[in-house]
Amino acid sequence: MIDAELIAAQNAQQQNALDSDYAALGERLARAGVDIESLTQQASQFAVALPSWGLGTGGTRFARFPGSGEPRNIFEKVDDCAVVNQLGQATPAVSLHIPWDTPSDAAELRQFAQERGLHFDAMNSNTFQDQKGQPQSYKYGSLSHSDKAVRDQAVEHNIEVIELGRKLGSNALTVWVGDGSNFPGQQNFNRTFSRYLDSTSAIYSALPDDWSMQLEHKMFEPAFYSTVIQDWGSSYLAATQIGERCKCLVDLGHHAPNVNIEMIVSRLAQFGKLGGFHFNDSKYGDDDLDSGSINPYQLFLVFNELVDIKNRQPSFAPFYMLDQSHNVTDPIESLIYSAAEVQRAFVKALLVDRKALEGFQDSNDVLMAQGTLKAAYNLDVEPILQMARLRSNGAIDPIQAYRASGYRAQCGKDRPASKNSSGSGIV
Numbered sequence: 001m002i003d004a005e006l007i008a009a010q011n012a013q014q015q016n017a018l019d020s021d022y023a024a025l026g027e028r029l030a031r032a033g034v035d036i037e038s039l040t041q042q043a044s045q046f047a048v049a050l051p052s053w054g055l056g057t058g059g060t061r062f063a064r065f066p067g068s069g070e071p072r073n074i075f076e077k078v079d080d081c082a083v084v085n086q087l088g089q090a091t092p093a094v095s096l097h098i099p100w101d102t103p104s105d106a107a108e109l110r111q112f113a114q115e116r117g118l119h120f121d122a123m124n125s126n127t128f129q130d131q132k133g134q135p136q137s138y139k140y141g142s143l144s145h146s147d148k149a150v151r152d153q154a155v156e157h158n159i160e161v162i163e164l165g166r167k168l169g170s171n172a173l174t175v176w177v178g179d180g181s182n183f184p185g186q187q188n189f190n191r192t193f194s195r196y197l198d199s200t201s202a203i204y205s206a207l208p209d210d211w212s213m214q215l216e217h218k219m220f221e222p223a224f225y226s227t228v229i230q231d232w233g234s235s236y237l238a239a240t241q242i243g244e245r246c247k248c249l250v251d252l253g254h255h256a257p258n259v260n261i262e263m264i265v266s267r268l269a270q271f272g273k274l275g276g277f278h279f280n281d282s283k284y285g286d287d288d289l290d291s292g293s294i295n296p297y298q299l300f301l302v303f304n305e306l307v308d309i310k311n312r313q314p315s316f317a318p319f320y321m322l323d324q325s326h327n328v329t330d331p332i333e334s335l336i337y338s339a340a341e342v343q344r345a346f347v348k349a350l351l352v353d354r355k356a357l358e359g360f361q362d363s364n365d366v367l368m369a370q371g372t373l374k375a376a377y378n379l380d381v382e383p384i385l386q387m388a389r390l391r392s393n394g395a396i397d398p399i400q401a402y403r404a405s406g407y408r409a410q411c412g413k414d415r416p417a418s419k420n421s422s423g424s425g426i427v
């Protein structure tokens with residue numbers, strides 16, 4: 001990890017400026033009856049999990065340009081996650097993709113992570129690729145395949161992922177399948193969906209009592225004509241049919257262009273079926289760009305709904321994870337930056353004057369209603385994020401501290417490049 005003294009020295013240089021920015025923001029918020037300390041505390045408690053597959057440089061289906069010092073195995077990825085969390089203090093959990101990041105020894109990995117202040121979040125299964133030595137192929141689908149032998153193999157894989165997750169202390173399984181078709185007529189929509197429901201129900205019955213299962217929908221890719229769980233409608237139907245602890249997972253990049261994602265969030269939550277998120281940003285499709293880099297207002301609007309839901313249902317606790325592909329940036333930097341962007345959207349959403357908003361909504365004062373959201377969104381809450389990091393021994397400016405530490409250069413020496421290092425980054 002990074003030398004704590006280096007972080008402290010950097011913080012010492014920046015603390016005077018932060019103290020005065022924080023005091024000024026505190027005064028401004030106090031005028032509106034908002035306690036900055038309560039916001040800072042909620043910011044400190046905010047957590048978003050890191051994807052094990054996001055630590056290596058990603059790629060497209062055309063090329064991958066690996067950086068130096070990339071992690072070569074899950075232990076080195078966990079080391080990098082520890083650095084992200086040490087500096088940013090918002091990412092204490094890791095979400096594993098299996099078999100990309102299957103540990104040879106689960107107990108050892110759990111211990112290794114614990115020693116670095118990390119634990120394991122939702123487990124992700126993978127039946128969208130063929131693995132070496134696997135008897136059946138997923139070329140024409142997995143959980144919804146026409147051949148029972150293929151479906152059984154895919155169900156079995158998910159059960160193995162649950163078993164591994166139990167050993168790691170996880171409590172959720174996320175299922176995303178690429179199943180679908182490329183041409184009209186290739187598959188019967190009804191029969192394919194029924195087979196998917198049978199398979200996912202079999203997985204659900206192997207779920208430990210304290211686990212939940214998340215169905216992740218995606219409109220297209222790799223299937224380009226139809227996808228079995230293509231939108232929140234199919235996801236909701238499936239989750240409802242499968243069981244109470246089966247919920248829907250919203251990946252921000254998996255929707256039709258211009259879809260109102262925040263409204264989907266509200267609908268799913270209203271009916272108890274919102275299970276979690278994969279945060280990222282996009283301009284065109286499932287771009288997996290850094291969270292908040294393209295449409296930060298949308299991210300804020302999603303959190304505006306989440307805060308509203310939490311006020312109605314205090315036990316509401318969806319899974320939060322980053323799901324990004326870092327093709328041209330240092331993954332550690334992107335993950336630190338993105339976690340802070342998600343945290344920022346959360347803090348801004350806490351600032352929405354909900355009583356005033358409700359009044360404007362009820363009296364149809366349209367301009368003031370939208371202005372109430374904008375007033376929260378336009379406020380710069382950076383001093384709150386910085387203070388939350390400082391108080392948890394993170395870095396006031398985590399990117400600067402990371403660069404000053406020389407961590408990546410050291411990794412370049414300690415981790416000679418291997419051809420297969422890092423996750424695929426192509427999905």
Ligand code: LRH
Pocket residue numbers: 053124176216218251278286323427
């Ligand atoms: C599919 C997806 C899903 C996978 C991940 C690698 O596009 O979003 O979450 O598990 O990418």
Ligand code: MN
Pocket residue numbers: 216251278323
């Ligand atoms: Mn995803």
Ligand code: MN
Pocket residue numbers: 251253254286323427
């Ligand atoms: Mn995706």
